[in-house]
Amino acid sequence: MGFPRDRVKFNVGGKIFETKATTLAVAGKNSFFRAMFDENWNLQSDAAITEHFIDRNPDYFGVLLDLLRTGELYIPPKIDKKFLYREAEYYGILDHVRSAECDTFDGNRLRLAKSITGLSAGDGKFTPAIRADPNGWCCVSQGNVVHVYNWMLEEHPTINLDYRKVNDVCWVDSENIVVSSDEKIANGGMGLFRASTGELRYKFQATDEMNDYTTGILSCSSDYKLFSSCKSTSNGHEIGGWDQVTGKQIDFLPYYTYGNASRLQGTNCLMAISFHPRDGNCCISLLDFRKNTMVMSWSDVRDRVNKLCITDQTEFRDVIAIEESYSICVVDKNERSTTDASVEWKETTRDNTNSSFFGGNNNCYPKLAFHEGQLFSSMKDRISVYCGSDWVLTSEVRQSHGGWICDFSIGGDRLFALHGDEDIFDVWETPCPPIK
Template sequence: MALKRSDRVRINVGGTPFITSSTTIANAGADSMLCSLLNENWEPATRDPQRHEQDEIFIDRDPALFAVLLDLLRTGELRTPHGIPHGTLVREAVFYGIDRHVKAASWGSPLDGNRVRCRASVRGRATTDAVAIRASPGGGCGVAHGPMIHVYDWSLEELPPVTLDFMSVNDFGFLPRNPLRMVVCAADRGDIGGLGCVNAATGKLIQRMKLELDDSSRSFMALACASSDCEVFASSRMRGVGIWDQESGRNVGFVTSGEGGGGSKLQWLPSSNLLLVASMFPHSDHCFLTLLDRRQRTKAWEWSDCEMRSQPLIMDAVAIQNRNMICVVDQSDELGFIDTRMGGGGGGGSGAAFAPACWSHMFQRIKRSEMEEHLYSKLRINASDPSSENLQLFSTREEAVLVHSCSAVALSGGIADIDVGGDRLFVLHSDENLFDVWESPPLLSSSSSKILL
């Protein structure tokens, strides 16, 4: 983009004059509103083209907010005076097209489980207990409460909720390539449900995912989103795992996952083009894990705990990409690691392979009768960069989040669910209508103590 020759720029914001340089304005980015004001091809009809250098650009906005954003473009540091809400500043940054700069300066460091801090605790407004929390790739999240999903953007401002009439949310997730869209699985008491795509910013339904099944087969248990070929996966009790095209909403087929039904949890593994299908308690009395090859429509690997005697129920599972490993956690909060290179058979064989799980006995087991009020553990993997050597596993136990095997983060209140996304860890509490947002603070330079962007 060609900039005006003069380096001095005069901007009047809401009656307050500002003088800066075109170099500073260029830091906003070529696609920003501020940078477009300096484009030689953009000239208001009332401006004399021969008087560029003396022209003053007028913007009818809040000068106090503009001063903070201009300082951010100059220094790369965000210094917000007391009395200016962060959400208000974010909305102003969106107007100028520099919200990504505010986001980078607010928390510009990848999530590191060894150094995390609680950025915020957000109290919801729902009247029922929350059952699930899902992270957006952009740093926001959604919290499911019965027939509603409360949605928050990356600045933790609440957006219009998603409301399902006479249905409850089974599962939902944000599309990796379009964080402004969510896919929602729903079912009613009659075991009839469906799959739909909604706008995360407005809460409005975009389209229903078409399904060529009879009514008795329309209940979906979970979903996972593919980022490579724009597909959506959702499990069905009756037909296994369905595949939908994100754009058209057309069902392109089903893949049978074997024993355990369609699965109570799905996880897409983009580095290997495989889908983890996990059937666990309470959906099944035994744990069935399957890696499905989406292209070949076959089972690449499978595992079951059916032959493991006196083993506590497995409550959650997560695949660790590029490590040939699946981590499971049982009802006694003990972690187990299964090597996917052992057994498995693949090729759609009928017999499940019972590869042994290497258990890490972190906590003393408790009796089965004591499990009624126990908060079962949840597992999530920080997979923003699957090739990284510093992949971290997050698990929960009562009132703590454990980061792999290196450190623990103490929290208040029992934990119902966790998720990782957008370089943040989201922790949903069970005893209060509350969730915490954890992140790693920006790194500081030892010489200048400035934020490294």
């Protein structure tokens, strides 16, 4: 009796499994099983009549095969999740496991997936930062090192700058991280590192005009440009632009009038924010690098009566641009924020106390993020979620330990929250609905 063409037999560690070709095809083009199919995804003739031996654990193979069959992931109590992830990575179907475990990101349905400990706690001499990449990896900068974690939250070799302080980190793609330091650009103050190994791939180059500058806050654009705030020893300020592929500097724009930029965000132009500029006023600027011009700027209340009220008494702590609504969201030290295109103030605090944010860890200022139509704001030890056209507070994310949140980042359908007072960061995910 012949073996049907749509059936495949496996011997995994001595245990026999039979399945259909259509089930294996679900695994996709990057999977272990792709070699069994021709270019049109038809099962090759010898694949249907051969018993394929795989020298792996059959218990984990059975769980993953059921995932391909049903699209649902059931993990028996005897199965270790960490090893299941590794087996899924071996078979090239880790994306299927991720999709089965986590639903599309929704700030109103987040659950704590894991807390990572063991980092060096902050000592007040530097501001730690956390950055997520679109694949659910993350990196944490502390002092002169950058810790890198993959989707399985396993730590990779650290990026070590020896005795140089890390100023900022930025994912340019799923494999590479840019790190800026307090070393001059000409001496290698900004480099591209391989995320999985910590290997320095190349140092970014500087023009003669920028040799005396150090790099600070980083931002990437969709057209493979990297931007950085730059400061010279004589307190000059620029914003430099580099080609991510070649590492060559391609742009720079004088920024001395407004002080060193404290945040950069790549929009259709480039939004630059100075929190503590030299003239004592906070400033938001929109810069067009195509023409090396400033498109728009908001600074002191004297410039815009009844508009964005920013003075040295009312300093803002973070700003983001929301391109979908052509608006800018601002949060100040008293936890007030605005999200109008006209930039008028609105109160969005959780209660009527409007308490001052000062006290405790001064590095734990409010932070803002916008993701999939939802606005996120960290306040002390929690992250608030705002939704709808009026930005109504709809939920809050809060952990019972770890202290105040000094930074958070969203990527790969995850929210990463870094605590400033403890050596810990939390990973929040949106769970899939229960199987009925």
